[in-house]
Amino acid sequence: MAAREADAETAPEPGGKVTITEIARRAGVSVPTVSRVVNGRSDVSPKTRARVEDLLQRHGYRKRPAAPGTRAALLDLVFNDLDSPWAVEIIRGVEEVAHAAGVGTVVSAIHGRTGDAREWMRNLRARASDGVILVTSLLEPVLHDELRILGVPLVVVDPAGSPALDVPTIGAANWAGGMAATEHLLSLGHRRIGLIAGPPRLLCSRARFDGYRAALEGAGLALDDSLVAPGDFHPESGFAGCNTLLDLPEPPTAVFAASDQMALGAIEALRRRGLRVPEDMSVVGFDDLPEVRWSAPPLTTIRQPLAEMGKLAVRTVLRLARDEQPDSPRVELGTDLVVRASTAPPA
Amino acid sequence: MAAREADAETAPEPGGKVTITEIARRAGVSVPTVSRVVNGRSDVSPKTRARVEDLLQRHGYRKRPAAPGTRAALLDLVFNDLDSPWAVEIIRGVEEVAHAAGVGTVVSAIHGRTGDAREWMRNLRARASDGVILVTSLLEPVLHDELRILGVPLVVVDPAGSPALDVPTIGAANWAGGMAATEHLLSLGHRRIGLIAGPPRLLCSRARFDGYRAALEGAGLALDDSLVAPGDFHPESGFAGCNTLLDLPEPPTAVFAASDQMALGAIEALRRRGLRVPEDMSVVGFDDLPEVRWSAPPLTTIRQPLAEMGKLAVRTVLRLARDEQPDSPRVELGTDLVVRASTAPPA
Numbered sequence: 001m002a003a004r005e006a007d008a009e010t011a012p013e014p015g016g017k018v019t020i021t022e023i024a025r026r027a028g029v030s031v032p033t034v035s036r037v038v039n040g041r042s043d044v045s046p047k048t049r050a051r052v053e054d055l056l057q058r059h060g061y062r063k064r065p066a067a068p069g070t071r072a073a074l075l076d077l078v079f080n081d082l083d084s085p086w087a088v089e090i091i092r093g094v095e096e097v098a099h100a101a102g103v104g105t106v107v108s109a110i111h112g113r114t115g116d117a118r119e120w121m122r123n124l125r126a127r128a129s130d131g132v133i134l135v136t137s138l139l140e141p142v143l144h145d146e147l148r149i150l151g152v153p154l155v156v157v158d159p160a161g162s163p164a165l166d167v168p169t170i171g172a173a174n175w176a177g178g179m180a181a182t183e184h185l186l187s188l189g190h191r192r193i194g195l196i197a198g199p200p201r202l203l204c205s206r207a208r209f210d211g212y213r214a215a216l217e218g219a220g221l222a223l224d225d226s227l228v229a230p231g232d233f234h235p236e237s238g239f240a241g242c243n244t245l246l247d248l249p250e251p252p253t254a255v256f257a258a259s260d261q262m263a264l265g266a267i268e269a270l271r272r273r274g275l276r277v278p279e280d281m282s283v284v285g286f287d288d289l290p291e292v293r294w295s296a297p298p299l300t301t302i303r304q305p306l307a308e309m310g311k312l313a314v315r316t317v318l319r320l321a322r323d324e325q326p327d328s329p330r331v332e333l334g335t336d337l338v339v340r341a342s343t344a345p346p347a
Numbered sequence: 348m349a350a351r352e353a354d355a356e357t358a359p360e361p362g363g364k365v366t367i368t369e370i371a372r373r374a375g376v377s378v379p380t381v382s383r384v385v386n387g388r389s390d391v392s393p394k395t396r397a398r399v400e401d402l403l404q405r406h407g408y409r410k411r412p413a414a415p416g417t418r419a420a421l422l423d424l425v426f427n428d429l430d431s432p433w434a435v436e437i438i439r440g441v442e443e444v445a446h447a448a449g450v451g452t453v454v455s456a457i458h459g460r461t462g463d464a465r466e467w468m469r470n471l472r473a474r475a476s477d478g479v480i481l482v483t484s485l486l487e488p489v490l491h492d493e494l495r496i497l498g499v500p501l502v503v504v505d506p507a508g509s510p511a512l513d514v515p516t517i518g519a520a521n522w523a524g525g526m527a528a529t530e531h532l533l534s535l536g537h538r539r540i541g542l543i544a545g546p547p548r549l550l551c552s553r554a555r556f557d558g559y560r561a562a563l564e565g566a567g568l569a570l571d572d573s574l575v576a577p578g579d580f581h582p583e584s585g586f587a588g589c590n591t592l593l594d595l596p597e598p599p600t601a602v603f604a605a606s607d608q609m610a611l612g613a614i615e616a617l618r619r620r621g622l623r624v625p626e627d628m629s630v631v632g633f634d635d636l637p638e639v640r641w642s643a644p645p646l647t648t649i650r651q652p653l654a655e656m657g658k659l660a661v662r663t664v665l666r667l668a669r670d671e672q673p674d675s676p677r678v679e680l681g682t683d684l685v686v687r688a689s690t691a692p693p694a
Contacts, residue, residue, distance in 0.1 A: 019496050020495075020496060020498040021495065021498075031495075031498045032498065032500065032667065032669070032670045033670065034498055035497070038497075074421075074453070076451075082435055082438055082439040083439065083637070085432040085435060085637075085638060087438075088429055088430075088431070088432060088434050088438075091429055091434075091454060092429040095429060095455060095456055096456075099455060099456070099463075099466070099467065099470070102466075102469070103470075104421070104423075104455070105453060105454055106421070106451040106454075107438060107452055107453075107454045108451070108452070109439070109442055109446070116446075119446070119449075120446065122449070123446075123449055123450075126449070127421060127451050148366070148367075148368060148378075149366050149368075150367065150385075151367040151368075151371075151378045151379060151381050151382030151385060235640070261641070264638070264641040264642075264643075265641055267643050268641055268643055268645070271644065290432075291432065291611070291638045293582070294582040294586075294608070294611040294612055294615055295611075295643065296611075296614050296615055296643040297615075298615065320379065323377045
């Protein structure tokens with residue numbers, strides 16, 4: 001502490017004003033105590049507060065106003081889990097637009113647990129957040145009810161469950177993406193195409209599955225249940241699902257993994273058997289995470305515009321906070337096929 | 348709007364109280380307007396405010412207090428960029444501890460630009476943040492000076508530049524990690540070991556480089572400058588650096604890439620030449636990002652405890668905000684060698 005204060009005495013004083021460190025020294029209190037007075041916090045004794053305020057005033061320091069309406073805007077960005085590179089893409093988009101609007105982005109994870117959600121809700125009330133962006137959580141209905149009572153606007157990104165909630169949603173064109181992934185493999189000449197599916201309780205998984213089926217049917221092929229392995233979007237399940245498909249009497253020549261992370265697991269399963277991608281089997285993912293540009297081989301995948309989804313979510317929640325209606329209550333941003341090195345015609 | 352209000356009239360009223368939607372309907376205003384009154388915001392006309400407050404009171408609604416000192420705690424977590432899976436690991440650690448303490452985590456990126464940093468600083472003042480955690484930014488000295496004037500406590504994670512700032516820092520044992528990576532390759536029998544280095548302006552790069560050199564010297568080998576390729580931690584530079592090393596008259600038999608992302612780029616450079624990892628060349632990374640468990644092959648790397656660094660940063664900044672001193676002003680958390688499938692004895 002001594003070193004810090006000595007240091008501050010020789011520090012430049014912007015605008016010719018005395019520093020808070022100097023105020024602290026003269027009042028005989030610590031810098032954080034002065035900061036608490038400046039910030040209008042209550043956890044300072046009345047006597048100390050009076051002494052600090054007196055010094056602040058004498059040195060021309062303007063106390064930061066703490067009256068209602070002057071607090072800076074905040075929005076809450078809530079994930080189920082922060083364990084995927086997927087999350088950082090959305091954070092990046094949200095932060096960019098919020099920052100430009102002078103709005104702070106509070107990031108939280110509720111781990112699908114009602115207890116965590118309740119604690120988060122208490123904190124949300126206490127910080128008087130101006131809006132909430134909720135990403136892929138099965139707690140949507142619970143949070144929706146509570147936020148409606150609080151009157152805090154809510155936008156859901158990548159809705160997890162039933163789309164029947166009366167709340168704006170921003171998703172990706174999952175069905176069209178599933179169809180494009182499968183059509184790409186069909187166009188290369190594949191006829192036995194496996195699917196490693198996402199968890200069926202999530203809307204996006206069901207849409208990707210239906211896109212896969214629609215593409216097969218469009219090519220005159222019936223859905224073969226034995227070519228569909230279950231997965232949970234994590235790499236381990238892609239690894240296991242690919243092994244299941246490879247153990248079939250007649251394995252597929254290509255596989256569509258409904259997430260990039262499952263595609264990475266599938267590629268590793270193939271590598272362990274000494275099989276090459278794409279020579280021995282083609283693999284398509286879904287997401288286009290930054291890391292799959294550098295998988296071995298670089299992954300052909302369906303690009304989900306995660307950062308753009310985040311940006312649109314901020315614009316929508318800020319409109320709602322201003323009492324304006326969103327342009328459209330349900331938006332699906334387009335997905336694109338990105339062809340890299342993991343797909344080729346069948347051997 | 349109509350659908351939303353009709354819906355609310357039949358919604359359950361928790362605690363027997365009327366909902367905000369119902370208050371809005373009776374006052375003839377929108378739900379966000381009622382929310383603004385409840386939250387003590389100023390952007391509501393006095394007439395509307397009076398009508399809404401009257402209704403709130405009659406229905407037993409307690410207006411949320413907006414007096415100083417009741418605002419919930421916030422901390423600011425500031426990155427240079429949010430373009431790496433690296434960031435989400437730190438966010439995960441910070442959020443976990445902050446959430447448990449009832450503190451909101453505001454995440455920002457300042458892109459190494461003084462303009463962005465100034466805008467962020469304005470927002471920080473406006474939201475009266477209680478503390479700042481700054482991650483690997485060369486703007487450390489600028490922010491440090493301004494935050495000291497504001498009296499907001501600062502903790503630096505993974506200090507980028509000179510460690511001379513009078514501020515607590517939390518880093519990883521980069522020198523020991525660089526040494527462990529190189530010793531692992533030496534123990535497998537490698538003698539020509541390449542390095543793809545990080546940017547020399549960052550402290551962590553210099554420490555990893557010195558650890559590499561110390562291990563070589565410990566084994567009686569002199570540093571060979573031709574075996575050191577420059578990099579910037581991104582995969583593209585790992586790809587280019589590995590190609591540079593492979594083009595040498597006598598290429599190394601193993602390479603230590605000073606970040607996992609550069610290691611992925613190196614593996615792809617090898618794959619494109621038809622070379623196998625680890626049979627033809629061993630590769631070691633640095634970071635242990637979740638994704639490298641599923642690279643092809645799974646990457647041997649040095650684990651940086653990123654989430655733990657984030658957790659400790661929160662505990663430290665909260666101590667400072669309470670006027671307590673940190674246990675130690677400079678902490679380096681240990682790094683560990685994680686052996687997976689990308690390293691083997693030389694062919």
